[in-house]
Amino acid sequence: MNDLKTAISRLFKPKKITTNSYLSPTSTPELPTKLTRGTDVFLYVDFQIPDLQPVKVSLDFGKEEKAFEQFFHYLKKRTSPSLLSPALNQENLRDLLEANHAAEIPAIRNAAEKILQHHFLLYALHPLQTDFPIQWNGNYETGAMQVWKAGRRYAASELTEDNTNDIYPIWDFNRHQHLLDLGKAYWLDGNKQYATEFLHQMTTWIEQNPYPLSINWAAPEEVALRGIFWLFGYQFFLDSEAFDEEFFCRFYQMLLYHGHAIDDSFRKSGASGGSVFSIVARAAFLYLAGTMLPEYRYSKMWSTRGWDILQWKTPMLLPEQLLENSIASLISIAELYCFVLLVRKNNRYLISPPVMEGVTRLLDSLSQFLKPDGTICRFGAEPQKQLLPGMFGQSHDMRYLFVMAAIILKNARFAALGSPFPGSLIWLFGEEGRQEFEALTPALPSQPSCLLPDGSYAVMRTGWGHDSSYCIISTSVPIAEPGRNHSDLFSFELAANGQQYLIDSGAYSYQEYETWNRYFSSLQAHNTVTVDQTPHILPNKKVESSIDLWTTTPIFDLFSGTHNGFEELSQPVTHRRTIFFYKPGYWIVCDLLTGEGHHVFDQFFHFAPFRLNVDFTNKCVNISLEAQRYFTLMPFNPKELDVAILTGGESPDSGWISDGYRTQIQAPVIRYGKQTSAPAAFNTLLCAYSRKTPLRFAGRHLQAKYQGEAMLLHEIVALEISSEEGMDYLFLTYQPKPEPIHLEHLMFRGKFCFLKLQKEIVREIILIDADLLVMNDRTLFQSPTRIERLTLAFQGTEVSASVTGNATTFSMQYPEMTDVLVNNRRTLVRREGDMVIVSTSRI
Known part of the structure; x- marks a missing residue:
């Protein structure tokens, strides 16, 4: 009898809600425009969900209010799905x-x-x-x-x-x-x-x-x-x-x-x-x-x-x-x-x-x-x-x-x-x-430094820890107009021993023509070089950048590339930037600008918010941090340079960096400038170190001669860096020569050399595409063929050599040498007088 009453009741009771249309969505989704009261939600519910079957039964019996109570309770009490951890409550x-x-x-x-x-x-x-x-x-x-x-x-x-x-x-x-x-x-x-x-x-x-x-x-x-x-x-x-x-x-x-x-x-x-x-x-x-x-x-x-x-x-x-x-x-x-x-x-x-x-x-x-x-x-x-x-x-x-x-x-x-x-x-x-x-057992990446696959950035680093050193170089041509993309070609950021020193000025806003945004997107707002105060490198079919030298080892990284972003000038200029990173905290930046005509050349360095100590005689910058940590930026040939150091001035280009959207904070910028005819060069030492007292650096260019004739800026850079800890030399030949180059008391033939001395004792030699290095008539290295890459580390009577390239032999004038390791493998040597001859072959 009760079943009959229920059936009659269901037959004659009007139904405002049905569930048949919920089972398959239409091809064109319908907006839930009718959701004005709780029970309207059932117009848009998929009742194929098993947990909603009790709600569907209540609807089928016409109990709309009860159905919504059940539905709302179901929503409030369910624990899945969840955006948060399922174990969290x-x-x-x-x-x-x-x-x-x-x-x-x-x-x-x-x-x-x-x-x-x-x-x-x-x-x-x-x-x-x-x-x-x-x-x-x-x-x-x-x-x-x-x-x-x-x-x-x-x-x-x-x-x-x-x-x-x-x-x-x-x-x-x-x-x-x-x-x-x-x-x-x-x-x-x-x-x-x-x-x-x-x-x-x-x-x-x-x-x-x-x-x-x-x-x-x-x-x-x-x-x-x-x-x-x-x-x-x-x-x-x-x-x-x-x-x-x-x-x-x-x-x-x-x-x-x-x-x-x-x-x-x-x-x-x-x-x-x-x-x-x-x-x-x-x-x-x-x-x-x-x-x-x-x-x-x-x-x-x-x-x-x-x-x-x-x-x-x-x-x-x-x-x-x-x-x-x-x-x-x-x-x-x-x-x-x-x-x-x-x-x-x-x-x-x-x-x-x-x-x-x-x-x-x-x-x-x-x-x-x-x-x-x-x-x-x-x-x-x-x-x-x-x-x-x-x-x-x-x-x-x-x-x-x-x-x-x-x-x-x-x-x-x-x-x-x-x-x-x-x-x-x-x-x-x-x-x-x-x-x-x-x-998880942490495992750091095995290759700290790298050139990104698309060549857009070169990354130099000593590791991944909080106290590591890091330098990233932007190497790609901008792809949009100023204000939308930044003119940061060959700019770089630099951190040493966990501390940021040189940084990019950052993004400011999306307002293309805003004064501050125009500045922050400009060349002047980046750690790079400008010619004739050109604010932007505009992308077009003529502007190209290329990387012609990239090498990375546990001891050093070396980058060199060129771009022709100043082609639009009436007298075009090409910029070559080379950055040598001797790990863990020593960089030399060499900028060469070639072309024709008289120009205004400017080089910019943007610092994190620091208090800078400036030596105006040598035009170098020193930073002192706690725990006896120091950082020095030193230009070579300071007498040739005008220098301006700005912090928090009235205009955007007077010492500001972005600290977020439409926010700028004071941070020092140093500009080195010169007015001269191309070719022109800037060479700069950047060094971070820990020591009880700060070092006093001095640098100069060596006289380089080839076949008795003085070499020009666009042919070679030859630098000497001295401090209380020793003497360093860097040679980079932009145009390699078939015969040796004479550099005062040194002689070299090859692409690149870095030589480190402590108390006049050779401690390290780095060579790329080279076959000869002589100092004071003493043969430090000689090979019958050019060696692709070689690092020599000297410790007492032992020499460790790291070699890349085809097997070869080389000789060194080191009669006191007793042990030689080649690529971490002890090797046999032979002697001819005071010359030691080493083979890099594994046999």
Whole structure:
């Protein structure tokens, strides 16, 4: 009888909701426009999910309110899928942080209190005080706030090409990275104020930004990044009392609109989807939205599309494209990939070997730009950004990326680069992730120095530790107009013994014609040479750069290259830069400028914010640090040079570097200049060392003669460097000669030589493409054929030789020598009078 009543009741009761249409999404996705009350969500739910069957049964019986209660309870209480570590919850969080990462707790609380007071940070740097409520479409950086009105579609190009109003700070603020900070504090303390603040901010944002009619819908990658942080907010606050039915409908609908906006951007763009960063950001969000909102009828389609793009199954993105990006983009791309892979790992989804290999290559490439202090090389026109540290947890230290990659990829190299495990990652990895990281045995990369595969950068380093030395040289021609790309050709950054000394001035803003931005993109803002005060090297078919010498060994690195970026001058000039790195902290930079005519030549060195001690007589710079550490920059032939040292002047070119978006700080710059006819040269010593008292360096050019005639600047550079610790010589022949070159008391034939003496005793000889070196009529080296590369280290009566190239023999006038090692192998020698003859053959 009861069964009959139930059947009759179901037959005659009108049904407002049916579930038949939820089972297969249409080919053209339908926007969730009807989501105004809780039960409307069932118009967009996929009831094929097993956990939603009780909800479906209630609907089939017409019990809509009960069905929504069941659905809402299911959303609030489920623990999977998750953006965070599956082992992490509000109950164990405090104990976990107090046990291993106690410093995180006050930082999290402090950030949340600032957010309650509407104290924010733009680009993790600029303090920003906003109204109550916040004007999300307004620019708080301007004196009189400008508000972009909602109610119409904006094209991204319309906003980015406006040189009077900078849209980027507004977009940065509207990424809502602070939701990550606020959510952490809510989970830590359960403070209801944090949940209420989240609700108020999201409500006002939704009211001010109707889809898709505001400036905050114009740039798809910005929509995607905001969507990622909304997903964090969704996970952190969904279980709060403030997250009621009314707010759920508004927030959930707008979150779905973000997904539709990104899905639509891919449908419209086809195979040409924009920049690689934009593609990766959008694909990452689409995948994460589809994963985190599995009940939505289009979620499977979103996650599949996003993951297919990220694993290079579409023509929109190819793995080799990941590496063809600016350094700032590489950072963001690597972070997004690591996060997506982490979410897959946490939710027990497979990560295919090709994806693992591709992300490993991406992080390997990024590692080449990693400095000893954990920061990343500053080259490029884009400011560097971090995502997962949130708004208040950001710093310039990028090692956390390698920690993430080490755990996800189980990579010992990345573990060595990322150590130690930062407390901020406990949210994503949990205690299990920290233990996985500590279980890895760090293994540093075997080849510290390298020339990047595309030849865009040459990297010199002694190792990867916090006290290592590092020099990176930009070697590629800029590919865009000034203001969009920086004229940093042959510029370099330099750190010695873990301390940054010479740095790139950095990226300033995206406003192409802004005065400060024009300066920071110019040649004068980089550690390079200018001719006739040329501000930019403009890319065209005539401008080329080439590397004609690159060699790296455990003892030294040597780079030499040329570019013709001054071809547009009425009397063109070619720039050759050679950098010799004698490890661990000794560099010689040789700049040769050839061509015709009279010119103004300037050489620039930009320092990190230091107090410089300047010897105006010798025009050299000295820096003294704690722990008896010193750094010296010394030009040769100082009397030929004009010198200017500027710090914090009125104009951009008077001693400033960028410290973030639209932020500059005082930092000294030194300019050496001369007015002369080409060819012209600058030769400079850079030396970092530890000693009880500072060294006093002196340098001079040696007279070089070939067949009795004095050699010219464009033929050879021959330098002598003296100090209390000894004497060094460097010879570099730009035009090698068939007969020996006489250099006062020395004679040399070859391409390159570095000779080190202590108390007039030879300690080391480095030769490249050479067959003769004589000092004071004593034959230090002689070979019947040119030797490709040879390093000789002398210690008492023992000589260690490192040889590259074909087997040969060479002789040395060392009668006191008793032992010779060739490539770490003891070898037999024979003697002819006071000459010792060594064979490099293994037989």
